[in-house]
Amino acid sequence: MRIAICPGTFDPITNGHLDVIQRAARLFDRVIVAVAASEPKAPLFTLDERLSQVQQAVRAFPNVGAEVFSGLLVEYVRQRAAHVIVRGLRAVSDFEFEFQLALMNRKLNEQVETLFMMPRETYTFLSSRLVKEIAMLGGDVAEFVPPHVVEALRSKMTNTTL
Numbered sequence: 001m002r003i004a005i006c007p008g009t010f011d012p013i014t015n016g017h018l019d020v021i022q023r024a025a026r027l028f029d030r031v032i033v034a035v036a037a038s039e040p041k042a043p044l045f046t047l048d049e050r051l052s053q054v055q056q057a058v059r060a061f062p063n064v065g066a067e068v069f070s071g072l073l074v075e076y077v078r079q080r081a082a083h084v085i086v087r088g089l090r091a092v093s094d095f096e097f098e099f100q101l102a103l104m105n106r107k108l109n110e111q112v113e114t115l116f117m118m119p120r121e122t123y124t125f126l127s128s129r130l131v132k133e134i135a136m137l138g139g140d141v142a143e144f145v146p147p148h149v150v151e152a153l154r155s156k157m158t159n160t161t162l
Contacts, residue, residue, distance in 0.1 A: 002027075003082035004115070007073055008033040010050050011043040012149045013057050016123035020088040023117060032080055033058060037070040037092045044132055044156060057146045074109040079094045090124045098122055 054066040102114035
């Protein structure tokens with residue numbers, strides 16, 4: 001079975017993430033969306049909230065599941081018997097950082113490959129950070145994230161002093 005890991009913070013999951021996940025699901029027998037604890041990033045949503053949002057967003061894809069992970073990504077990949085990490089690249093500016101990560105992961109475990117996928121052109125500008133900024137300023141993010149994430153952002157912005 002060909003298993004791929006699609007890691008990220010997903011704070012929140014966007015339609016760009018979903019585009020990459022959906023296309024990865026066509027290439028692999030199983031895709032695990034690995035939601036990183038990422039405490040240093042100080043996420044807006046808790047780990048449980050992010051996991052729940054991802055699980056709801058990928059429900060329509062029968063060969064995609066979501067789990068939480070912490071620690072070294074290559075160790076998590078090994079534990080899940082996967083051999084591929086799928087990473088999205090939006091722009092050239094993403095490439096240098098992602099390239100360094102891929103090389104370090106290869107150094108840590110030569111059996112793990114990294115596959116870079118570009119989202120559709122309509123999502124190349126999209127990031128979780130921009131979605132949060134727009135939502136914080138009262139903007140409409142409905143075309144950027146799934147409906148349940150729109151509601152979660154509205155609720156968070158109403159109940160959180162930022």
